[in-house]
Amino acid sequence: MFYENLKTKKILICGGAGYIGSHLVRELSTQSAYEIIIFDNLSKGHIKSIPNGIKFENADVRDKRALDRLFSKYKPDAVMNFCGSISLRESVVDPLEYYENNVVGTIYLLQAMKKHNVKYFIFSSSAAIFGNAKEMPITDDARPEPISPYADTKFIIEKILAWSENAYGLKYVCLRYFNACGAHESGDIGEDHDPETHLIPLTLQVALGQRDSISVFGDDYDTKDGTCVRDYIHVTDLATAHIRALEYLIRENKSQLFNLGSGEGYTVREVINAARNVTGHSIPDIVEARRIGDPAILIAESTRAELILGWKRKYNTIESIVASAWMYHKTHTNGFKDI
Incomplete structure (x- = not known):
């Protein structure tokens, strides 16, 4: 099996106490090859979603000192980022908050990766970057035309990742999808937003x-x-896609963009x-x-x-x-x- 040859084992999951992140943690924790470290400020996430035995650090992705301490302490081999704010309409009301949290926070995260020689990055992007696409379904190679600050932050990060690969050798996968939904098969964790808009x-x-x-x-x-x-994609199916993306990234050492849709x-x-x-x-x-x-x-x-x-x-x-x-x-x- 591929897992037996997997060299990268320490996975830092930023936003791992949130809705999608917590389901990714559940799926990833069933694989013995991985050591999971969760990094979350709990502004949207829930401490009760974290399974016993999983390492957890409460801090903000925009805190550069906290990031440096975390990378020095755990020396992760790969990073998955679920820290972004996600409301399209909220982003229109307060775009500066969205650019700060989503874009600036990701830049700080990438700077920490560069400083500590971490090569692999999985980004939870969005199919919202395609805006009002003229053809449906939206293909992997459709032209991004974001029409909201939220979508624009996702597209900006994708461009930053491409330039970072060119400059620093970073390898990344961006996963683009619309509506995450559903709950874990155990019934223990699920969707809990405040306010709820889905x-x-x-x-x-x-x-x-x-x-x-x-x-x-x-x-x-x-x-x-x-x-x-x-589009409605079950959150566990999204978690599985993130794990497959991690396997691909380390095995092939190639960056790639993927749509995840029905x-x-x-x-x-x-x-x-x-x-x-x-x-x-x-x-x-x-x-x-x-x-x-x-x-x-x-x-x-x-x-x-x-x-x-x-x-x-x-x-x-x-x-x-x-x-x-x-x-x-x-x-x-x-x-x-x-x-």
Whole structure:
């Protein structure tokens, strides 16, 4: 097996207490070849998501001294970065905060890697960098045209990585995807944002009696049922892709960009109907006006990841994704506060 020959073992996971990062930690911790170190300021992450025995450091990626201490202490062989702020609309309201946290924070992280001779970097990017792409699904080689500060920060970092490879020999993989969703199969960890803005957990809150209805923003789009189509990729499938990317990076010593998508997506009504089927709740919905800037369809393909990484999604239906999320939310009605 490849793991037997893997020389890189110490993996620093920045943002490892957050939603995607915590699921990556769960999957990576099942591989004996890896020693995991989590670095998180807990502004969005949850200390209760971290398994027993995993090393954890509470600090901010924008703290250069803390980064230097951490790299000196653990001497990681590879870095995975999930530290970015993620709300498109929030980034429009406060773009400077987004550029500072996402771009400046990543620069400090890369500077620490350069100083301590760490060569491999996995970046949690976003398919939002493609903006209002003219063709769907979005291919790996589509032209990035970010239309929000959030998306722009992701694209800027990708460009910084390319220049850093040219200057310093850094090797990196960028993984571009839209909506992470679902929860770990154990039901122990899942999605817990404050405030919550994602469709699946908001819909499940209706089933839990925490809100009266779910809003559907526009039902007159040129789609199968008039509602927007979006990509939904299970968070564990994303975690698996990050592990495959790490294996590829070390084995091939080549940088690469990968889209992670379903290639088809689901409408808002299909997601709500899946939640009705899974929960047995009627889940009332209210149609409201379209939100400014919402494209009718946003989906990506994953041809390159499938061919090069051997990545395959385990959760191939919206029902299986929603069912995993429901298993977490119905036993953690207040998120990690219930643990």
